[in-house]
Amino acid sequence: MAEEQQSPPRREVVTGVPRGARRRPHAHAPARSEISEQTTLGATYVRALMRSQLRAGLAALAALASLVGALPLLFALPRAASGSLVWVALGLLVYPVMWLIARWYVTRAERNEADFTGLVMDPADRG
Numbered sequence: 001m002a003e004e005q006q007s008p009p010r011r012e013v014v015t016g017v018p019r020g021a022r023r024r025p026h027a028h029a030p031a032r033s034e035i036s037e038q039t040t041l042g043a044t045y046v047r048a049l050m051r052s053q054l055r056a057g058l059a060a061l062a063a064l065a066s067l068v069g070a071l072p073l074l075f076a077l078p079r080a081a082s083g084s085l086v087w088v089a090l091g092l093l094v095y096p097v098m099w100l101i102a103r104w105y106v107t108r109a110e111r112n113e114a115d116f117t118g119l120v121m122d123p124a125d126r127g
Helices: 031-036 040-075 079-120
Strands: none
Touching: 031 040, 040 079
């Protein structure tokens, strides 16, 4: 028997739409359309964002009120002990603490908005 030479396997080229470019239909409407169409679910998403922003604002307000509310107690100390302590508290303590409260609030509000944006973004649009 003569040995036949086998040819290499034939290669086939498959053409089509690249995987990343395909769009699959959504199992449900994205939250963004729920919000723009003002559906009950969209209103729930917006209310949740508003509640989280309100909680952050009230927490910052409570921290600020407790800081400012404690100052009269500091001023009520006997004059001999509170003379320089008042200036130190007003000049060096209050403003940095107020800045920290404000910075915390801005960070928390940005995180709330980023979480909300992540929730309402269509996964295909995130890129």
